[in-house]
Amino acid sequence: MTKRARSAIGLWLATGLAAPLIAAPQQPASASPAPQSADARLKALYDAEWTWRQAELGQDPEDEGAAVSDHLPRVDPASQQRRLAYWSAKLAELDKIPAEQLSPEERINAEVFRTALEAFVARIRFREYEDPFGFWTWMAPDRGFGTVAEYRAYIGRLRDTPRYVDEQIANMKAGQKRGFVPARVAIQGRDKTIAPLAASDVSANPFFTPFASMPSNIPAGERDALIAEGRAAVAEAAAPAFAKLLAFVRDDYIPHARTTTAAESLPDGKAYYRAKIREYTTLDLTPEQIHQIGLKEVARIDADMQATMKQAGWTGDFKGFLNYLKTDPQFYAKTPYELVAKSAYVANKVYGQLKYTIGLLPRYRFTIKQTPPAIAPFGTGGNGGLESCLMNTYNLPARPLYTIPPLTLHECVPGHSFQAALALEGPNRPAIRKTTYFSGYGEGWALYMEWLGTKMAIYETPYEEFGRETYEMWRAARLVVDTGLHHMGWSRQQAIDYLAGHTALSDHEVTIEVDRYINDPGQALAYKLGEMLIRRKRAEAEAKLGAGFDQRWFHDVILGLGSVPLPTLERVIDEWIAGGGKNPNPSLVSDATS
Template identity: 30%
Template sequence: MFKKILKYTGLGLLILLLSGTALAAHEWYAKKPFFFRAFLDRTLIKIAFDSPETLTSLGFLESVGIKGHNAELDDDRPEKGDELFAQLDTIHETLLSYEDSGLDENQLLSKEIALYLLDFSSQAKAYRYHNYPVNQLFGVQNGYPSFMEAQHRVETVEDAENYLSRLEKVKLKFEQNLLGLRLREQNGIIPPRFVIDRVLTEMTDFVETPISENILYTSLETKLAEAKEIPIKEQAELLAQAEENIREYVYPAYGLFIDYFAGIAGKAGSDDGLWRLPNGDKAYQLSLNFFTTTDYSADEVHQMGLSEVARIQSEIMAILKGEGFDTSAGFSQAIETLAADPKFYYEDSDEGRAQILVDYQKILDEINAGLDDAFRIRPKAGMEVVRIPEFKEKTAPGAYYQQPAIDGSRPGRFFANLYDIKATPKYGMRTLAYHEAIPGHHFQVAVAMELEGMPFIRKMAPFTAYTEGWALYSEQVAWELGFQDDPFDNIGRLQAELFRGVRLVVDTGIHEKRWTREQAIEYMKLNTGMAETDVISEIERYIVMPGQATSYKVGMMKILALREKAKLALGEKFNLKDFHDVVLKNGPVPLDILERLVDKYIAQGSAVSRV
């Protein structure tokens, strides 16, 4: 009987609880559940239950008929952060009460990963305000409309009414976020002036948009039109209420932020690195440790970047010379000549942008059909290419990935930025698609979500060096498998890797070596050949996300090193499918744990060729 009950974790535990099962109720409410996995899954579920927006994004409660959370927004008061840290302390105490001797190998790994995250959260508590939660890339000001457009499903009148409720409650949400901004201001943490200017422009444009053209209105309009159960008359009534709520609640909420940022603009300086904040050097080193899952110092990362930049530029120059380009004037001039050739760009029009999306999908369909020799495990979830919403694409990154819904109702999505046609050269499209979608983020994220018998924390752990390292590694795998045999596509791949190498230099340069924003922009522009609009957007991203950009190259280099280690140890018995199984079937992990898993795979001889 108990063996059967072991499977009732995660969603199963929740469903059993709803049905009144006594054991499930115990596992849900007891300080220390009988089953270790029940404790891990229940912990994340309870944290998610305190976040209506997370529940909507996960989409699993709707499958059992629960929708009330879709009428609510998260409680963003600073006090909620205090409550969460206290909750994490209790979780840490309970986790340690599970003796290692009573856990199997897989459970021990889960415990180790949970402790890794809890230990970091304990260290991070002192620096919880060392950030800019409203900036040109993310924050409630653009996260809220994006969430409503992408995550809030409208299939019934109840769903639409919940949408209206969230429009009404947004003013309170902004007021709560404003409290956190004022706390940071009191502690001397004010965003750089360019951040303030960017968000003011973004929010002013948002509220000056006619309501009938605002994404919050048009999104609901589209969803209602696609809903099969809502009569036309009711749709009109719901849209009329949405218009009123946007006017009465949404735009005034943005007005609060506009007034606040306009008021502090005069206090903002032009220094951009984390070093300028109280204990900023310690905060940055902690950020580097977390994002790379290593103990590398800022200087070590900086030097690693300089070395990689030199190596990759040399490879690009050799290809350009072979293709007849004049390389005598140096890398910057040669790459600018390549980038200036109009044959590598789409028409700067709606038709040209639509064709980019079509061609991205062709690229993904092609590689998805040709990976059987390299991958045994494949995600069940689908994959689609969409455009980044126009209202935020000017300051958004070149692309990003959105994971599929747990219940399968929404596929994985590769969002492409089409704002600047010159930022999408044809020779760079394959690499970007492989990174964000297949076999990059979509394979890693969707496979992890679909792993059976794995606690949620193992599926969704935020180890950026692993997840972004895998995506960058995937670009090279696609090339090795022959999907970038055109020399210019290979240049696109190398440029993408060079870009990540440059990130090591500029991120540490800004936050530890006290480079100015302009210094970093100049270095990146000279050493990548990227469009200036992209360079500016990237540098400004590193300023508001210290350390995150270093994780890509560090992670990729580690995965490649581990693959080479396995090849040397196993010789002819090495099988790429087996190696990828080891990397993907354990979910996201810190790099030192990944190395241990690969060492175990080597020791056990699990790379023996299989059909």
């Protein structure tokens, strides 16, 4: 049955025009429908919300997970308030469903659903949409589409770009009026990331990339027409819209951005920062608690780094060792190929260890690519996703090779790209479970994978082990720096000095990272807090299960859940330990060690 047919039938039934083909038996006047179970009520609630959300955000509710819509979402204030009212009502409905009556799986669904809705509501209540700085960063696809329908939908989105950009500019102007704007020092020069999208030379515009790299399965008879339509849409709609945005951001927005850096200096800033902590970590921790956790972790990791420094044969002080690592040419790639090849080498080593590490492996594969040049100057060292794992090759003297092993473990395998593939192929769960992402879970797992590399013999030299410790220190220092910047009155320079003094990150990376924390308060807290929970639970499992502990099943429990709030993750792991630490996929996984 086509979508149009289903829609017609739905309208027909809704207007009361349908008559049953067979007369239903008469019911007594006092009869009432049987009450729905808690599971059924919850499922009806999140299914309805998902369908509404997809339509509201410009996606196709009939095509789960597919980006085939022919328009971009509306982001104007009226639309935002409509979403706030809807999601607030859904939270109220969720409150009425007795949690103690839910089945174990639906209890997890309810916890995921609630945490996601609470974040949606908080963002709009604080009018976070009035600071959409950087919304353009990932709008241009980096590859072609698989079908003609996807290309036509993309052309529709290109044509809708002027309206969408105008609404974002209006939001940014509203934020300017009430002082809800980014810190000027952290966004200086970032107008350069808009310039490629505004390029009048269509062939050089990133929005044209899908047409320049059209796959061979697109019918020959369609190719020329699609390319011509795409070229026109970029030239007539997308490029002029971003030229308008570029002028506004460069000439008005950045020059008039705020001179403070703390999130707590924003309107209702203390409450806003606490809300961001809750959103990113899914934990109820205060800034003071997180700051103290960070200081303790920094002290612990510092001792590890001092020991590794001695293993490397260094006889000088710590500051001198950091300077040596940051300046000696042996630690830096000469070409982008060398850096990407190092990452591929590490990934290949990991593949050889997976059968001892994780039980259920995905079929989906990713590729390792360079970070797109339009965002590389301000991008982090790497990014992992379902299709590709990106390695940043911009400014090679700032990309030490000794950090490539932990970066690959984190972003590629068994980190984000691997994790995304398992989520794609996971159990037949509600769409909210397949698409919702919690930073504490996802980033916690990826950072835990960096540590797990020590058990997979990934780090081959003391310098690479120091690189891993540098990355762990980096995430621990974030707990101190983020709360320092946004709650304790730290200056940007104070944050830079702290991060530079505790890690072997390059000066470029340190500056980029601190500016990232200023621009996105709370996000940097998720990594270490999530990793600490997973490592703590692993230690408990090893102690309680003894010889019965198998890390493959421990990892399968975590990965099999998909992204969940950290309290949910902890509860489920506790239940797994109490149940004897059994293989969660006994019918699918063979014993690789037998």
